Amino acid sequence: MIQKLLHEGVEVETSIDGYYAADFPEITAEKQGHRHPVHTVVVTHFELARMIERVNRRFASLLRTEMTKLGIEDVGPAQAMVLMAIGDVELSVGELLDRGHYVGSNISYYLKQLADGGYIDRVASQRDKRSARIRLTEKGEQLCANLRDAGGAYNRVLARDADDLRNLEIAFQTLHRLELVWGNAARYGI
Amino acid sequence: MIQKLLHEGVEVETSIDGYYAADFPEITAEKQGHRHPVHTVVVTHFELARMIERVNRRFASLLRTEMTKLGIEDVGPAQAMVLMAIGDVELSVGELLDRGHYVGSNISYYLKQLADGGYIDRVASQRDKRSARIRLTEKGEQLCANLRDAGGAYNRVLARDADDLRNLEIAFQTLHRLELVWGNAARYGI
DNA sequence: TCATTTTACTTCAAATTTTGAAGTAAGTTG
DNA sequence: CAACTTACTTCAAAATTTGAAGTAAAATGA
Secondary structure (H helix, E strand, C coil): CHHHHHHHCCCCCCCCCCCCHHHCHHHHHHHHHCCCCCCCCCCCHHHHHHHHHHHHHHHHHHHHHHHHHCCCCCCCHHHHHHHHHHCCCCEEHHHHHHHHCCCHHHHHHHHHHHHHCCCEEEEECCCCCCCEEEEECHHHHHHHHHHHHHHHHHHHHHCCCHHHHHHHHHHHHHHHHHHHHHHHHHHHCC | CHHHHHHHCCCCCCCCCCCCHHHCHHHHHHHHHCCCCCCCCCCCHHHHHHHHHHHHHHHHHHHHHHHHHCCCCCCCHHHHHHHHHHCCCCEEHHHHHHHHCCCHHHHHHHHHHHHHCCCEEEEECCCCCCCEEEEECHHHHHHHHHHHHHHHHHHHHHCCCHHHHHHHHHHHHHHHHHHHHHHHHHHHCC
8 A cells, every 4th residue: 555655646635636635634744843754645747747836937027026126128938947057157049948948949030039139148169160159248147137137035034044055955956856857758758 | 144044035156046956955955964054155035936836837737738638628727726615614705805816807807707617606605695605626636637637747846755745835924924015015915 | 163952031921819999788886 | 997017929030950052172083
């Protein structure tokens, strides 16, 4: 039975696909006590996917709001995310694709808008003239800095103590694992 | 200094926004040992957001692939997610909005396609004739069941042992927290 | 060496998804 | 019962994403 629980993601009691974690007393109780959870509740692949979709939607609209506050009208939140993905290094379009699992034509489109808006510079690489080298301009760096500043308030709320930090790290790491599993599955089949 | 670390999401050493958790020896080491992490690395709000975006993209394309395999041509992955959000209960459009943080007109649009495809039934509520009651048809339930079946393989890979389950739960719970914080911020300001 | 293939991207058109403004019909309230 | 609110729907426009086709440069191999 335990084997089945571990391997199938069986739903027990309140764990109906579509309900929130807040409805699961086991999980929340466990969090406070720092003990191993009693595994009567299992989070499935799909519950996580739906949660990720929701959270992603929330973040996008938050980002849109922040950008409106900053008076940014020429690019949207998706483009801002590309900007954040570039960060403070110079990289090629290919490297950027890997960073965000974008599709090539999509990034090309965004980079065009970002270049038109003066947020990035693109220079053909000397070594390989096919390869475009991308970096943020002053303006691009400024937008990123402003967004990071605005993000500070969220970091303070989200990471109040060591326990919060621990959970954020585990969440990050677990999402990275999902990324790998889902990505490999898409390429090679599961 | 520790206070600053805790409250600002300061990036230390390898923790440059845009790099992967796999690059953080501290996190990975901690996972195996079950000990408290040494907090030299902090996951910021934005790193998480970018990870969520990436993972979401991966899942959407995986879902698209699964649906193609199942021969579903009349609706896309977004509509399938709505179907999964409905689950096996009857609910109103408003309840569905809450479940996925959708925008009303968006759901209306999806529900129309799903109804046209025969995946859902919509009946006006007897009590309140403005309110539409939604539920899956046989065909809709079948699609959900097929998708859940396909998901079984992922559950097996992702939740191999009690530790995996624990991390999945923490990830789920942490994402739920992000959802609340980001959602409240959007409505009331932080 | 030079034809062929591969890589690194871009372009464009079409599809999909999301937004926002405006509408409708049914309930609710003073 | 007039005015307001709620629960949705519709529609057009915008934003995002995909996919096919193209271009130019680099690598390969006979």
